[in-house]
Amino acid sequence: MLPEKRATYDLGVPDSYKFYLKAGSTESLDKAFDGSNFLFHDQLVHTTYDDYWKKRDLSRHMKNVHAAVMTVGGWFDAEDLSGPFKTFHAIDEFNPGAVNTLVVGPWTHGGWSRNDGDRLGDVTFNSKTSLFYRENIEYPFFEHYLKERDGGVLPKAYVFETGSNVWKKYDAWPPKAAAARMLYFHAEGKLSFDAPNEKAGVDEYVSDPAHPVPFVDYTTDTVPQRYMDDDQRFASRRPDVLTYETEPLTEDVTIAGPVRPKLKVSSSGTDADFVVKLIDVYPDDYPDPPSDAMGKRVVGAAPVLMGGYEQLVRGEPMRAKFRDSWEKPTALTPGKMVEVNAEMPDINHTFRAGHRIMVQVQSSWFPLVDRNPQTFVDIPFAKPEQFVKATESVYRNAGAASGVEVLVVPQH
Numbered sequence: 001m002l003p004e005k006r007a008t009y010d011l012g013v014p015d016s017y018k019f020y021l022k023a024g025s026t027e028s029l030d031k032a033f034d035g036s037n038f039l040f041h042d043q044l045v046h047t048t049y050d051d052y053w054k055k056r057d058l059s060r061h062m063k064n065v066h067a068a069v070m071t072v073g074g075w076f077d078a079e080d081l082s083g084p085f086k087t088f089h090a091i092d093e094f095n096p097g098a099v100n101t102l103v104v105g106p107w108t109h110g111g112w113s114r115n116d117g118d119r120l121g122d123v124t125f126n127s128k129t130s131l132f133y134r135e136n137i138e139y140p141f142f143e144h145y146l147k148e149r150d151g152g153v154l155p156k157a158y159v160f161e162t163g164s165n166v167w168k169k170y171d172a173w174p175p176k177a178a179a180a181r182m183l184y185f186h187a188e189g190k191l192s193f194d195a196p197n198e199k200a201g202v203d204e205y206v207s208d209p210a211h212p213v214p215f216v217d218y219t220t221d222t223v224p225q226r227y228m229d230d231d232q233r234f235a236s237r238r239p240d241v242l243t244y245e246t247e248p249l250t251e252d253v254t255i256a257g258p259v260r261p262k263l264k265v266s267s268s269g270t271d272a273d274f275v276v277k278l279i280d281v282y283p284d285d286y287p288d289p290p291s292d293a294m295g296k297r298v299v300g301a302a303p304v305l306m307g308g309y310e311q312l313v314r315g316e317p318m319r320a321k322f323r324d325s326w327e328k329p330t331a332l333t334p335g336k337m338v339e340v341n342a343e344m345p346d347i348n349h350t351f352r353a354g355h356r357i358m359v360q361v362q363s364s365w366f367p368l369v370d371r372n373p374q375t376f377v378d379i380p381f382a383k384p385e386q387f388v389k390a391t392e393s394v395y396r397n398a399g400a401a402s403g404v405e406v407l408v409v410p411q412h
Contacts, residue, residue, distance in 0.1 A: 015219050020367035021212070026380045044380050049326035058083070059090035068099035068145045070138075070154065074107030075162060076120055076228035081345040085258075088173070099145075101154040102173050103137055104348065105129045106162055108225040112138075121226030122289075122304050123311055126165040161254065162313070163280060163350035174257030174346070178407035182262070183246075183359060185396040185403055191244035191359055201397035205240045205363075207272070209371045209387040212364035213238060223368065232279050232310040235360055242394060245281060245358040253351045257407035259314050259344040263361070264400040266338065267320070269374035269390035270331045274340055275365045276404065277315035279358035280351055284308050310358060316344040317369045321376060331376035337395060359404055363392050 011019045023029055030037075030044050046052040054060065069091055073084030088102040106125045107117050117130030137158060144152020157173035160166075170176075184195050185203070216227050217234035236243045261276040284307045291303035321329035323340045332338065351357050364371060373382040374390040396402050 011221055014221050016221050016223075016367055017214055017219075019221075021210075024384060025382045026370050030380075047378060047380065048322075048329065057086075059086040062087060062090040063094045065091050065095040065098050065100075068101075068141075070101045070103060070141050072103045072105075072112055072133075072138075074109065074111050075104060075160070075347065076107060076111075076225065077109045078223060078225050078228055079109040085173075085346050100156075101141075102157045102159070103133065103154070104157075104346075105133055105160040108228070120229050122231065122306070122309070123162075123229045125160070125162070129160055132167070159256075159348045161256075161348050161350055163352055163355075164252070164254075168348070174407050175409055178256050178409045180405055181408050182401075182403045182405050183357065184401055185242075185244045185359070185394065187396070189242075189244050191246045191357060191403075196397055196401050198397050199399070202393050202395045203242050204391055204393045205242060206389055207240055207363035207374065207392050208389045209364070209373060210389075211240075212366035212371055213241060213275075213362045215365045215368040227312075227368070229311050229313070232277060232312055232358075232360060233308065235277075235362065236310060238362075240362060240364075242361040243358065244360075245356045247356070248283065249351055249353050249355055249357070251353050252411055253357065254349070254409040254411065255351070255406045256346075256348045256409050258346050259316075260405040261316075261318065261340075261342050261344065261403075262405055263318075263340045263402045264337055264395040265320070265340055265402070266335055266393045266395075267332050267374070267390050268334050268392075269388060270334065270376035271372055272320045272332060272374055272390060272392055273317050273363050273365075273369065273372040274320065274392070274394075275315065275317045275360075275362045275369070276342070276344065277360040277362075278313045278344075278347070278404065278406075279360060280311040280313050280349065281356035281358050282306055282309040282311065283354045313349050314344050314347050315365070316342065317365055318342040319372065329376075337393075337400060361394055363390075 013019050026044055030041050071084045071088045091098060091100045105112055105117060106129055111117055112130050112133050115130060116128040118125055118128050140152040143149045155169035157170040159168055161168050181193055183191055186192055186196055187201055216230055235241045259278055263274055286306045288306050289304055293303040318340055320332055320340050324330055373387040375386045375388055377386050394402050
C-alpha cells in the first residue's frame, strides 16, 4: 500500500520570510490551522521544559539495552541534530558495557541512505560518504551482529571530519585528547584564544523585531537543508550582527564535540535572543567551482565565488529568559549584565591553515527561529505592541569576557 500523501500548508506567497513576518505572533499560525495540527498546537503552548517535553525526551528512557547499538546521525541534520548524541551518551550512562557506537557523517536528515553524501549546497566533501557508510560501516555491522561474521566491530566513534574531509575513528566521544579552550571576543571584531586584558570593552547593536536577521540570503518558501552550511557573508554586512574573526590560521585547528557559548550581555529590553554562529572563513584565493560566467558576462545564474566564503559550521539560538532554568524563565533587568551560557550541538570540523575562525552574534534568525518580542511575555501570544526595538550589549573585557568554548584536538 502506498503511503498517504502528506498534507502541505500553502503559504500563499513564495517567500517564507515575508509570510511569517506578516503573520505576527505564532498564535496566529495556530489559529490558521484551526486546530487541525495538534502537534503544532501542543508545541506552541508548552513553552517551558514541562512534563510534556520530559515524557518525550527519549534519552531519559534508554535503559535495559542489551543488543549492540549503532546510533547514526548527520552533522547537518536540520530535523534532529542533537538527538543522536543524547541517545548515544544515555545508552552509555544507563547500560555500562553495552556495545554502543556513534557514527556521524556530513549528512542531512537520513542523508546516509537518501543520497551520495558528497556535497551540501556549495560545500563539497570530496567523496561519496553515504556509499562509504553503507559499504564499510553499516553492512559489516549487521553481518557481524546478525550473522556472526567477522569485520563488524566498530570503534566507539566513527565520524566524518568536515573541513579536512576524512573519516576518523575514536575510542570515546568527544575524543579524550580534546581540550577545552576559549575563543574570546576582542575590540575591532578580533577573535583569539587569548583572553582580553582591556579594562572596558563592549559591543552594541539595535535588534528590531520588525526587521529580523534572515537565516538565508535567498528567497525560499521552506527550510532548505543546505542552510546548515550556507555562506554567511550577507549576515556580516548587517549592522545588527556582531562579527569576530581570527587572523589567518598558521596551522590546522580541529574542533570536536559540543560548542559552548559563554556570553556576558545586557539589554535595554526585558528579554532577548542571542544567536551564536561558528563559521569557517575561506581564504580569498580559494578556487571557485567551474563556471561559464566570466567577468561582467553574467547573464544567467550568478557564479559561486568561494574566496572569502563564510561557511556556517554550527549555529544555535539562546533565549535569555532560560539562562538559569528551562522550567522557570526569568526576565532581564534593563541595563544589568548577566551571563548567558549554552551548549550547541557537537561538531567535528577542521579549520584549515590559511582559513579564519569566525563567530557571529545576533538576536534574530528568521523565520527559522520565532521572533523574540524583547519584552518578557509568553512569546507565542505576544501582542503587536509588545514587539519592541532593543539595544543589545555584548561585553568583552578582562572583568567580563565573552566568547565560545570549544574542544580542540591536538594535531599529530
